[in-house]
Amino acid sequence: MRSRLRRPVSQLTAAVLACGLGATAGCGNQQENADSNQQADADLRRELGHRARQVAKAWERSPAAAAWRTGYHxxxxxxxxxxxxxxxxxxxxxxxxxxxxxxxxxxxxxxxxxxxxxxxxxxxxxxxxxxxxxxxxxxxxxxxxxxxxxxxxxxxxxxxxxxxxxxxxxxxxxxxxxxxxxxxxAAIPSKLPRPPIKKLVGVAGGVERLVRISADGRAVTVDVRLSGCHELAAVDEWETRSSVVLTTPLKSRKKDGLCLKRAKSQQTTVKLDRPVGDRAVLDARSGQPLTYETRLRP
Known part of the structure; x- marks a missing residue:
């Protein structure tokens, strides 16, 4: 599973550069905090990678997968x-x-x-x-x-x-x-199948909706759900024969205990190793397949 977004300069790198240019009393604490934040980001990314593999395994040969293949989505x-x-x-x-x-x-x-x-x-x-x-x-x-x-x-x-x-x-x-x-x-889409795995709770973010799939099927554009307290660190994908599972690890934007609480969306594109084809594109947090948004509901 690989990151498909270029990550900004890490908090740890920024702290090291700042302390190298002019040492201050707070440099040690800044570096420790940045190191701790970077470790938390890495831990979250690993956890979400494990979750993606769980979702892919649960989806394979499930009733949800059968309903997805036989419905109109x-x-x-x-x-x-x-x-x-x-x-x-x-x-x-x-x-x-x-x-x-x-x-x-x-x-x-x-x-x-x-x-x-x-x-x-x-x-x-x-x-x-x-x-x-x-x-x-x-x-x-x-x-x-x-x-x-x-x-x-x-x-x-x-x-x-x-x-x-x-x-x-x-x-x-x-x-x-x-x-x-x-x-x-005019055809009303089929009802989305119930995910074969429970929703992951207590983790911010998630893929909100499918925006488009490229003509060659090798690029998927999605909207990612964010709060004002987070920014998107990366979008990772786990590809199997029957599904593409997307994870969206976030990084905290919190400064001095304050951040904007208003939710927002960020659009991003994920490159795949091979075309989507008839594979389901899944959100790792919900386990739900992603479809094109339409106001005509089941």
Whole structure:
């Protein structure tokens, strides 16, 4: 298991440099404290590495792994922009912040279920969100530059999933000024399987969500959950035949007993030895598989 982030100059190194440039009465204490902090960081990293191996072992051949392989779990974007993308920075910001205006009557009658189909001729019937529910998953209707929806019809789109690329029922929203539609997957994802291992408690941080998997499958971008008292030391991965387990050891930012308590997220990318493929990407702390965030819930 390897670190994939360049670590900053350690607290120990900083203390040694400071004392070398000008010795003070506090240098010995500073170096002892830095040494102690560095040892604590190393101990935590080893513990999380052991936890990653436990999660991978528990996941292998578990009911959770079977459910993951047979369900519909998006691991890539469930929205597809019009062909050639949006025309301006303002409209891109409108899309990112959900600023849509509806200037059409959305279909009231639609099928309750649809089929998700994979390349291997496998398929799965999933309940579908209606046009109104799918539109609301996109829209905020706030003021400012916006995108105008002029109609909607049911079609399909390609989505990356835990079982590979799939053709998924989708609502195709016509936008004013565009020749091709904005597509939003309508199939509701399967419920995430229950982890086969108990959640690790008493350790800060953890992977919050999957952001993207690169086209070649060898890079995974995630959001890491932090408090204002910590910074990300590294992201480590433990790869097996059936899973990729991510650990996120943190370092304390505490100074003079004070730190910001507000939680935040940090986005980072992890490079893998081989493509993700149909392996589950797991958070070591929760034991839970990571999926692409969507507002259409099971």
């Amino acid at each position: 998006p691991t890539g974007a469930v929205t597809q922009l019009p062909r050639d993308g949006l025309r301006s920075k303002g409209e891109n910001r409108a899309y990112q912040t959900g600023r849509f205006v509806l200037r059409a009557k959305l279909p009231a009658a639609e099928p309750k279920d649809g089929r998700v189909t994979w390349n291997r001729h496998e398929s799965l019937t999933r309940p579908l969100a209606g046009a109104e529910e799918t539109y609301q998953a996109l829209a905020d209707d706030s003021a400012g530059t916006h995108l105008t929806v002029t109609g909607a019809k049911l079609g399909d789109m390609r989505v990356s999933t835990s079982r590979g690329p799939a053709t998924v029922p989708a609502w195709l929203f016509s936008l004013k000024g565009y020749d091709s539609p904005l597509k939003q997957a």
